[in-house]
Amino acid sequence: MEGALGDNIFFLVVEYIAMGCCGMVGGMWAIRKKYDLFAIITTSWITALGGGIVRDVLLGALPPVGIADRGFVFTGLAAGLLVAIAHPEIDKWKWLMLTLDALALGLFAVNGTAKALDFGMSGMASVFLGMFTALAGGLIRDMMLNQVPVVVRDKHWYAFPAAIGCILTVFVWKGAHSRTFDVKTEMILDTCIVLLVVVMRIISVKFDLTLLGAAKRTKPIKVSTPKIRIHKKRKRNNINNNLILSNANKDVTKNDEDL
Template identity: 40%
Template sequence: MPAIIPDVSPLLLAMDLTGIFIFGLTGGTLAVRHRLDIFGVMVLALVTALAGGVLRDLLIGAIPPATMQDERYLITALASGLFAFFFHPFINRLVKPVMVLDAAGLGIFAVAGCGKALAYGLGPLPAVLLGVLTACGGGLVRDVLVAEVPRVLREEIYAVAALLGAAIVIAGAMLDLPKAPVAIAGAAAAFLLRVVSVLRGWSAPRAPGS
């Protein structure tokens, strides 16, 4: 696999910020649905948008985390919370808005998390695991805070979709393919698998007899 210097490329930064805004919308929208006040909406948006990335950065040694180094991360997360607070009626007109937004954020964060792990010199398997952690971490905290069973633990395919997106990034790096098309393909594949699995009722395998 080609060596990559530990630097955040413009592509990774753009994907991080896009994922933060989308995941922040899911947290804020869910908070509004649970009738939380503006403080609750902002808290849920922030933890949903930032928790996975912060944990990823701590594990790869990117300290302090990007969220604490670059104000754009916090500004983007706060903006997503405010957008959800004031424009939730518009967001709710979408079909299954939280699920669709969550699927989009899942794909973007899986790709960005895996890409950043590779940039910091991790091997393929740890990079995939960190991509999944980045994608699922914020959503897990969000669901716990509103007393819902986290989506990553439900029957619907969730972590598997993130795993697919991260695996495509690994394959692209091994084949030395252009990063931007690979990132788009990985995010799109994770998004499509997540959405199709919900619409068709697909689920991950369960233990025999369970």
């Protein structure tokens, strides 16, 4: 991993576990579609590493770690093979898989954002690249399987916690590089960000929390443009002028009769 988390072997192991979980989640979707072993393993690999590949291509960091790092590649492929064998048991571990998937979401968000910042990207661009790292693998998987992406279909908090994690990572990174705090503090703060993403994701599923949608309205807003108002005003003026002319004609006619 890039940044402070990458300096700790514990978090590197956690990242491999989370990556394997992402791969198993992707493989389970392929199994539900009744695809063959090659498709299952491919789907697992792209789910686990697709976000990092997209990020590295956009950063120009070639070749991407998703195809260059043997440990990452073998983890994604092994996850597909494992889920192909043990999918009946894995399918029962709903909350464990949800927790590990949320952990991967937080780790990838922090990792992707930190790597973009290390490459000299702006804070806003780094947030988007962190989002790509966290979400692009699932997006590619769902497009491969011809289904609506989970990031759109799942009404619970998914992309929202990732976005929060990416934004907070920018502030932590800038604080560390401006000597506001040391590397150890940066690592602690990055860990807290990952845990925050995990907690937000789990709480949203547990308590059925969703973001607000479009406002419910029964009547459309009536908007009158200045042009319409001018037109109405001109129409009233024309009516008044016609009345004045009509009254004037009547007065002239009456005067002629008197004469």
